[in-house]
Amino acid sequence: MPIRHGVFDTPAFMPVGTQGSIKGVLPDHVAATGSQCVLANTYHLMLRPGERTVAELGGLHRFMGWNGPILTDSGGFQVFSMSDLNKITDQGVTFKSHVDGSLVHLDPKRSMEVQNALGADIIMAFDECPAAAAPQEYHFMAVERTLRWAAECIEHHQRQSDQSLFGIVQGGTDFALRERCARALVEMDFPGYAVGGLAVGEGFEAMKGVLKASTPMLPAEKPRYLMGVGFPRDIAAAVAAGIDMFDCVLPTRNGRNAYAFTGDGAIRLRNSQYTADGGPIEPGCDCYACRTFTRGAIRHFFFAGEMLGPILVSVHNIRFFQRFMADVRRAIGDGAFGRFLENDPRCRLGPGAKDDVPDLRPEQAADVVRDR
Amino acid sequence: MPIRHGVFDTPAFMPVGTQGSIKGVLPDHVAATGSQCVLANTYHLMLRPGERTVAELGGLHRFMGWNGPILTDSGGFQVFSMSDLNKITDQGVTFKSHVDGSLVHLDPKRSMEVQNALGADIIMAFDECPAAAAPQEYHFMAVERTLRWAAECIEHHQRQSDQSLFGIVQGGTDFALRERCARALVEMDFPGYAVGGLAVGEGFEAMKGVLKASTPMLPAEKPRYLMGVGFPRDIAAAVAAGIDMFDCVLPTRNGRNAYAFTGDGAIRLRNSQYTADGGPIEPGCDCYACRTFTRGAIRHFFFAGEMLGPILVSVHNIRFFQRFMADVRRAIGDGAFGRFLENDPRCRLGPGAKDDVPDLRPEQAADVVRDR
Numbered sequence: 001m002p003i004r005h006g007v008f009d010t011p012a013f014m015p016v017g018t019q020g021s022i023k024g025v026l027p028d029h030v031a032a033t034g035s036q037c038v039l040a041n042t043y044h045l046m047l048r049p050g051e052r053t054v055a056e057l058g059g060l061h062r063f064m065g066w067n068g069p070i071l072t073d074s075g076g077f078q079v080f081s082m083s084d085l086n087k088i089t090d091q092g093v094t095f096k097s098h099v100d101g102s103l104v105h106l107d108p109k110r111s112m113e114v115q116n117a118l119g120a121d122i123i124m125a126f127d128e129c130p131a132a133a134a135p136q137e138y139h140f141m142a143v144e145r146t147l148r149w150a151a152e153c154i155e156h157h158q159r160q161s162d163q164s165l166f167g168i169v170q171g172g173t174d175f176a177l178r179e180r181c182a183r184a185l186v187e188m189d190f191p192g193y194a195v196g197g198l199a200v201g202e203g204f205e206a207m208k209g210v211l212k213a214s215t216p217m218l219p220a221e222k223p224r225y226l227m228g229v230g231f232p233r234d235i236a237a238a239v240a241a242g243i244d245m246f247d248c249v250l251p252t253r254n255g256r257n258a259y260a261f262t263g264d265g266a267i268r269l270r271n272s273q274y275t276a277d278g279g280p281i282e283p284g285c286d287c288y289a290c291r292t293f294t295r296g297a298i299r300h301f302f303f304a305g306e307m308l309g310p311i312l313v314s315v316h317n318i319r320f321f322q323r324f325m326a327d328v329r330r331a332i333g334d335g336a337f338g339r340f341l342e343n344d345p346r347c348r349l350g351p352g353a354k355d356d357v358p359d360l361r362p363e364q365a366a367d368v369v370r371d372r
Numbered sequence: 373m374p375i376r377h378g379v380f381d382t383p384a385f386m387p388v389g390t391q392g393s394i395k396g397v398l399p400d401h402v403a404a405t406g407s408q409c410v411l412a413n414t415y416h417l418m419l420r421p422g423e424r425t426v427a428e429l430g431g432l433h434r435f436m437g438w439n440g441p442i443l444t445d446s447g448g449f450q451v452f453s454m455s456d457l458n459k460i461t462d463q464g465v466t467f468k469s470h471v472d473g474s475l476v477h478l479d480p481k482r483s484m485e486v487q488n489a490l491g492a493d494i495i496m497a498f499d500e501c502p503a504a505a506a507p508q509e510y511h512f513m514a515v516e517r518t519l520r521w522a523a524e525c526i527e528h529h530q531r532q533s534d535q536s537l538f539g540i541v542q543g544g545t546d547f548a549l550r551e552r553c554a555r556a557l558v559e560m561d562f563p564g565y566a567v568g569g570l571a572v573g574e575g576f577e578a579m580k581g582v583l584k585a586s587t588p589m590l591p592a593e594k595p596r597y598l599m600g601v602g603f604p605r606d607i608a609a610a611v612a613a614g615i616d617m618f619d620c621v622l623p624t625r626n627g628r629n630a631y632a633f634t635g636d637g638a639i640r641l642r643n644s645q646y647t648a649d650g651g652p653i654e655p656g657c658d659c660y661a662c663r664t665f666t667r668g669a670i671r672h673f674f675f676a677g678e679m680l681g682p683i684l685v686s687v688h689n690i691r692f693f694q695r696f697m698a699d700v701r702r703a704i705g706d707g708a709f710g711r712f713l714e715n716d717p718r719c720r721l722g723p724g725a726k727d728d729v730p731d732l733r734p735e736q737a738a739d740v741v742r743d744r
Contacts, residue, residue: 019672019673019676019678020669020672020673020676020678021673021678021679021680023678023679023680024679024680024683026398026401026660026664026680026683026684027664028660029398044676048672048675048676049647049668049671049672049675053647053648053668053672056648056650056668057648057649057650057666057668057669058650058666062650062666062669063666063668063669063672064669065664065665065669275421275425276425276428276429277429278428278429278430278434288398288400292398292399292437293437294429294430294434294435296421296425296428296429296435297392297429297434297435297436297437299421300391300392300420300421300425300435301391301392301393303420303421304391304392304416304420306391306392306393306395307393307395307396307679307682307683308393308395308396308398310679311396311398311679312398
């Protein structure tokens, strides 16, 4: 699998640069967190500034100020998550641009055209991603469409030599359907595979079941990517199932809301208990925020509306995820991942505890969907 | 003059960290611009989070994540710029907190108490700063009060051994009054002196006249600081008059509004002409923004509402000011400052040209006052 801009260690966590920037974090600080590969969203960039503008400006790496590997998604997830906005047929999807309200069409050919123009190292096939709760027949039809579209993506992909196109397994929580989709994709011989349609409300146990059904069908010698996941708990379970790559907006989105990840669970830095707290966000953390600022100062920045609040907690949270991934890789290298999974408290960090996820107002929930 | 946290080169430009942060710029990037000393605002920090909280958190250096020298103003300028909010008597000023609406009192003793608690290396005497257009008699009375308050500040300053207290020359545009104020302050033997009450609408020529009247009265072997100034043109003229220190919110405020300083004048990066511009903000600039991002990408970040837009242009603008100061110092060292002043186009960069200063909406103008 060609990676023009260098290799990265797996299992890998990719921070999300939705519109071409990891929100609030300059690339040197992204790199300092240990991030090696980052993600950007085709949907957002095709609408603004447009993929041709990105290409004219020297391509996505130059655009983002990031010389390491980049992955772009297909645009499908964002389109399908705004189902009131779109018309889906076998010929693709028509939706209203959230930027200027114009009608935009996206299909496998167009997704490839956009992703070829952006120029990421890894690009994704255009798939249909139904809600977890969609009827069984719908999931069945969506898999048919996803497979047909995957073949069309291969056909229209113009930069096979320097962009690796990954196929995406769909099928909801129907294990047999997942298996069927995975097998069919493997026959198309992609350089890598993703499991999509998870972390959309199906629950932790269902996710593990789907991974158990899908991952063994995908060749172990090729990268396997679980899209949009997740909490450390989810990542640990997915690594156990054989997943190599992850992306999620959690570190930056929670960071912007003053929620910081720590090994003991999430803390909310707006809480008054941190007003005069002279310690770092997380004792023992080596990130720039923890080395440089107190919890009390960061709390102040949030209340004073200073950008440094969101920036610093985002930096810490990304570093938290990258320290976790480094420990996962070390445990695997030591042949001790089973023990790690059982004993490391981070492997139980999920959305359960009250403080773990901010209560989202509806407009924020929409942001989340758009961010993914 | 003691500077606990190291020395800095003069003439110096200090970026402004109003509420304890140079807006959007992490301290390592502030340092990378060549900034050696930064400013923070007593008025803002005493209201939020409160000087005792800053002290509990380890003092202002720890709070800001800045180990170099810091200067705090007295709080006076912000209070006096919001004249509808305050009652001024010889006993000090009473004003409404913009944070919680409570009534707050500030006087020389309290200003010293707050600045001693914050712990900056250089602190300022509490002065009265009338509008330039105030009647002559008012300026006369304000100077009397400023001198009385200056003596009170010396009396109440509790950290003489590690904080240098500067006196402030007032007197509006009455040269004789300025001279009188300067002479009286020098008799009090401060470790440094500031010229206040400028850049408040008096105009460039009046400012030069005031500096010509004030600066020669102030001992050349002690630092002389022109508060709240300004454009490169103003700085160059003030250096010619003997000024050693400057601070201004222009680089960061204009940066947040997409206005970038260049040697050829200001450019507005939101303009459509930069959409596909693959060059740096300013060709030849060595700042992080210019080394890493294209004009087109930065324009996109502004339109997409990404923090990186304001951050990158702020970084560039601060570096622009610091490159200018480095060239000023070099010219002085070479004994060629007169030629520099005459020939370097930056020495004519003022608020004249249409693009140089954003049109401020009223609420933004209020921000400017609060920021100073």
